[in-house]
Amino acid sequence: MKALEGITVVAVEQAVAAPYASSRLADAGARVIKVERPEGDFARSYDKLVRGQSAYFVWLNRGKESVCLDLTVEEDRSILDAMVAEGDVFIQNLKPGSINKLGFGSAELRRRYPRLITCDISGFGDGGALSHLKAYDLIVQAESGLCAITGTAQGPARVGVSVCDISAGMTALNAILLALLQRQHTGQGVGIQVSLFDAVADWMNVPVLQFDYSGYHTARAGVNHPSLAPYGAYRCADGKDIVFSVQNDREWINFCAKFLKQPELARRSGFADNMERLSNRAGLDEIVIKRFAQLSSNEVMNELEAAGIAYGRLNQLGGVSEHPHLRRVQLSTPGGDIGMIAPAAIFDGEGTPAFRPVPALGAHSEAIREEFRISS
Numbered sequence: 001m002k003a004l005e006g007i008t009v010v011a012v013e014q015a016v017a018a019p020y021a022s023s024r025l026a027d028a029g030a031r032v033i034k035v036e037r038p039e040g041d042f043a044r045s046y047d048k049l050v051r052g053q054s055a056y057f058v059w060l061n062r063g064k065e066s067v068c069l070d071l072t073v074e075e076d077r078s079i080l081d082a083m084v085a086e087g088d089v090f091i092q093n094l095k096p097g098s099i100n101k102l103g104f105g106s107a108e109l110r111r112r113y114p115r116l117i118t119c120d121i122s123g124f125g126d127g128g129a130l131s132h133l134k135a136y137d138l139i140v141q142a143e144s145g146l147c148a149i150t151g152t153a154q155g156p157a158r159v160g161v162s163v164c165d166i167s168a169g170m171t172a173l174n175a176i177l178l179a180l181l182q183r184q185h186t187g188q189g190v191g192i193q194v195s196l197f198d199a200v201a202d203w204m205n206v207p208v209l210q211f212d213y214s215g216y217h218t219a220r221a222g223v224n225h226p227s228l229a230p231y232g233a234y235r236c237a238d239g240k241d242i243v244f245s246v247q248n249d250r251e252w253i254n255f256c257a258k259f260l261k262q263p264e265l266a267r268r269s270g271f272a273d274n275m276e277r278l279s280n281r282a283g284l285d286e287i288v289i290k291r292f293a294q295l296s297s298n299e300v301m302n303e304l305e306a307a308g309i310a311y312g313r314l315n316q317l318g319g320v321s322e323h324p325h326l327r328r329v330q331l332s333t334p335g336g337d338i339g340m341i342a343p344a345a346i347f348d349g350e351g352t353p354a355f356r357p358v359p360a361l362g363a364h365s366e367a368i369r370e371e372f373r374i375s376s
Contacts, residue, residue, distance in 0.1 A: 002029025007180070009033070009089040010080070011064075012071075012104070014041045016137070016162050017121045017196060018093035019060035020169025021176065025089070026063030027343065027355060033083055033368060034064040035071075040361040051335030053358075058333050059340065063356035065364035071102045080104065082372040085113060089176055093121035096132050106191045116189040117179045119172050125195040140164040140196040149207055152222040167199040223314065229277040230255070230288050233314045240297035241314035244304050249273070251309060258307035260291050332357040 007030040011022040019034075019041070026032040034041070041061075046054040069076040081104075084090055090109060092099045099105060099120070106118035120126065123135020130143075138158055141147050146164075151157030172194045179190045210216040210227070223243065224232030231245045246252050257263035265271055265287070270280040277284050292300060297313070304311040313319065320326065327342040329352060342353065 004180075005029035007031070007089065008083075008087045009091065010083045010087040011035065012080070012090075012092040012094060012099065014093060015043050016056060016060060016165035017168040017172065017194075018091050018119075019043070020166055021119070021121075021172040022064065022091055023060045023062060024169075024173050024343075025176065027353070030089075032064040033087075033364075034061065034066050034359070035080060035083075036066055036068050036361065038068045038070055038362075040068070044361065050338060051333065053333060053335045058331065058338065058358050062331055062358050064359055065368060066359035066362055067365045067368040068362040077103060079369060079372045083368075084109060084116065086372075087116065088180070089117045089119065091119045091121070091172070091176075095134050096122055110189050110191060114188055115183065117176060117183065117192070118189070119176055119192040119194065121168055121172055121194050121196075123195060124197050126193050130197075135196055137162040137164045137196070140200060144197055144200050144204055145207070146200060146204065149218045149220060149226065151220045153220060156220065164196040164200045167203060168194050168196045171199045171202075224281075227278065228274060229281050230284055234288055234292040236292050236295055236297040236300050238296045242292070242297055242300050242304075242311055243314055244309055244311040246309065254307045255309055259303050259309065260287065262287070329353055329355060331355055334358065334360040334363075 009022055009025050009030050009032045012035045013019050022032045044054055044057045046056050049055055050058050071077055106120055110116050124130040147156040150159055175192045207218040218226045233241045233243045235241050246255050253266045256266040270276055301311055328339045329342045331338050331340050
């Protein structure tokens with residue numbers, strides 16, 4: 001038996017953040033009913049690169065039941081209401097104000113169904129100057145300052161995956177699980193609000209704390225760490241890039257003695273501690289680049305390992321796809337079976353996780369309409 005078997009989740013959801021949270025609830029055994037517009041979740045059309053389907057959609061919608069409802073129609077609203085009445089969790093991430101206009105505001109739902117847990121996911125939350133705005137991932141990356149510290153000296157950049165959406169989905173998932181535990185003790189549901197901005201702003205604490213209390217500006221450093229040195233990517237004699245990290249004084253001493261073959265550098269003025277090395281990064285890089293250029297990537301990795309220094313390859317997507325450490329699971333989709341990267345958590349005794357299929361648009365509409373017409 002999975003942990004959330006017997007829990008019913010009703011999700012009026014689209015795009016990434018809410019589907020991330022509900023997909024993980026489905027993985028844990030919950031029944032997740034995904035309510036889609038008649039034309040479907042627009043994330044179904046983001047691309048057609050996975051057997052004719054959207055990569056985002058197949059990643060985030062496994063194990064769900066899909067029902068198409070037109071919530072401007074009274075009959076369909078009554079079906080949604082019947083589902084919510086029997087549900088444990090209600091998740092929504094429509095544009096600000098939309099769910100309230102349709103009659104499914106969270107406060108009203110919990111008044112009618114006190115055990116219900118509601119989770120509203122938005123761009124900027126329910127209050128504040130920007131709460132009325134639509135907000136997508138890149139917009140929030142920009143507003144939160146994440147773009148400002150990402151990229152190179154030549155300019156800012158977007159993080160390469162939808163990190164604000166994903167962080168909001170992870171935050172919502174964590175909060176819903178806590179609320180389910182709390183309900184076991186109190187018998188009462190609770191309202192949860194998660195915004196993309198708040199979720200990723202929490203992740204921005206280190207650069208903001210450094211700025212607030214020391215005036216330190218995190219510099220865009222490409223594939224280098226902004227506040228530790230040496231820590232970044234360097235090119236080897238065979239043209240391959242290796243990333244390595246020096247985290248503390250002990251590692252710095254080992255790196256100088258065993259890799260650079262310059263033990264005296266460890267205590268030289270301008271290099272003795274991390275803040276000195278950050279201020280003297282150009283001079284440090286000159287030394288490191290010269291040493292890397294003398295060795296092949298395999299030689300670099302062997303010497304770094306012998307020195308007790310963490311390292312890794314600067315892989316392209318092809319290297320990741322074929323990575324020997326990558327775990328995959330098989331998943332059934334309307335376009336055919338696919339192999340997908342497995343979720344990170346491994347539970348003792350579970351073996352390779354098995355997931356329920358990705359639903360076709362409206363695959364469960366008829367059955368769900370019949371079920372909740374009867375129950376209503």
